[in-house]
Amino acid sequence: MGNSEGSARRRPEEQQLGPVLRRRSQVQAGSTTDQRLLDSAGPSEWVHTDPWRVLRIQSEFIEGFGTLAELPPAISVFGSARTPVGSPEYEAGVRIGGALVEAGFAVITGGGPGAMEAANKGAREANGISVGLGIELPFEQGLNQHVDLGLNFRYFFVRKTMFVKYSQGFVVLPGGLGTLDELFEALTLVQTQKITRFPIVLFGSAYWSGLVDWLKNTVIAQGKASERDLYLFHVTDDVDEAIALVTKEVGK
Numbered sequence: 001m002g003n004s005e006g007s008a009r010r011r012p013e014e015q016q017l018g019p020v021l022r023r024r025s026q027v028q029a030g031s032t033t034d035q036r037l038l039d040s041a042g043p044s045e046w047v048h049t050d051p052w053r054v055l056r057i058q059s060e061f062i063e064g065f066g067t068l069a070e071l072p073p074a075i076s077v078f079g080s081a082r083t084p085v086g087s088p089e090y091e092a093g094v095r096i097g098g099a100l101v102e103a104g105f106a107v108i109t110g111g112g113p114g115a116m117e118a119a120n121k122g123a124r125e126a127n128g129i130s131v132g133l134g135i136e137l138p139f140e141q142g143l144n145q146h147v148d149l150g151l152n153f154r155y156f157f158v159r160k161t162m163f164v165k166y167s168q169g170f171v172v173l174p175g176g177l178g179t180l181d182e183l184f185e186a187l188t189l190v191q192t193q194k195i196t197r198f199p200i201v202l203f204g205s206a207y208w209s210g211l212v213d214w215l216k217n218t219v220i221a222q223g224k225a226s227e228r229d230l231y232l233f234h235v236t237d238d239v240d241e242a243i244a245l246v247t248k249e250v251g252k
Contacts (some may be wrong), residue, residue, distance in 0.1 A: 014068055032136050033154035034110055057127060060158040064133075067151055068166045071129065074104025074106035076131040076163050078182050079115025079173030090118045090201060093173055097130070099243045100171075106131060111143040111150055120146035133159050151231040161206055169246040174207040190232050200233040201246045208235055 037053055070170065077096060083089045097107045097119035107123035109116035111132025123130040124146045130149030136154045143150040153159040163170075172183050183202075189195045202208040212235060219225045234245045 016199055032138060034136070034156055037155070057155060057158065060150060060155060061161070064153070064158060064162045065165075067149070068131075068162060071106050071131070071166055073104065074108050074129070074131065075100050075169050075171060076108040076182075077116070077119035077171045077173065078110065078175060079119070080175035080179060080181045081114040081116065082176070083114035083118065083173070085117075089115060089174055089204070093118025093238045094122040094125075094216060096171055096173075096203070096242060097124075097128075098126040099126025099239055099248075101126035103146040103243055103247050105168070105247065108163065109134060109147075110134065110178070111147050111152075113144055115175060117144035119171075119173075120144055121194055124148060133162055135159055141249050162190060164195060165196075168197075169201070170199045171203055171242055171246050174204045187229075187232050191229055199219075199246045199248070200226045201242045202233055202235045203237070203239075203242050205235050205237050 006200070024118065033056075037050075051119050077093065077100075079093060083093070093115045099122070100107050100119075101123050106129035107119055108131040109119050111120070111134040116132070120130045120132060121144075130146055130148045132143040132150040134143050134150060134152040135156060136152065143152070153162075156232070160182070164186065170182070172179060183200070186195075186198065186200055190198050190200070202212075212230070215225065216230060220227055236242050236245065
């Protein structure tokens with residue numbers, strides 16, 4: 001997904017803390033909201049703080065649901081924040097974003113740079129709806145310039161809910177840990193039938209072949225998953241095929 005694949009862990013020039021934007025001298029050092037939630041500072045601290053955090057979590061769900069509820073059918077595009085502008089992967093992201101709009105879909109990304117920016121750029125240039133769902137991080141800041149409708153979240157689990165709830169499918173470009181997190185979240189939800197009719201397309205066979213081989217020759221071979229789980233996703237190098245695969249199962 002993207003944003004969590006940061007480059008240098010230096011003090012940023014811009015910082016998004018939930019709905020608050022800080023720049024230059026106003027940037028604060030320290031932990032994120034997610035980190036403070038998940039870290040345990042003492043055996044009884046939660047009694048005094050966690051009930052209040054529930055209200056903030058609730059507000060993020062309400063803000064997300066309220067903002068995204070009227071989106072048309074949408075596809076989420078994931079990929080590395082480190083994808084260089086002008087690279088073949090970046091250009092593929094631009095083409096995918098534009099092709100999704102031409103097929104009648106809004107485009108949702110993690111709102112960051114790299115592959116996410118590419119898909120947002122393609123959607124914007126095709127005069128479609130370009131959505132970015134960002135996350136509060138100690139590195140990488142702000143939504144890319146091609147996002148027309150943007151939300152910044154404090155909590156990863158709220159953001160992940162929005163991706164699945166308001167998308168009809170995923171296109172996954174080459175990416176790192178954040179991208180893999182979103183991919184396996186979706187695969188797990190489809191495998192356990194928590195969501196249905198949810199196509200997942202991996203773009204870039206050279207990049208994904210090692211993962212597919214590991215799933216087949218290790219995970220499935222050792223009985224940790226079923227052979228039919230390989231049919232939960234598709235792999236392609238062709239933009240037109242990716243669009244056809246990710247949209248064919250979507251009832252519009």
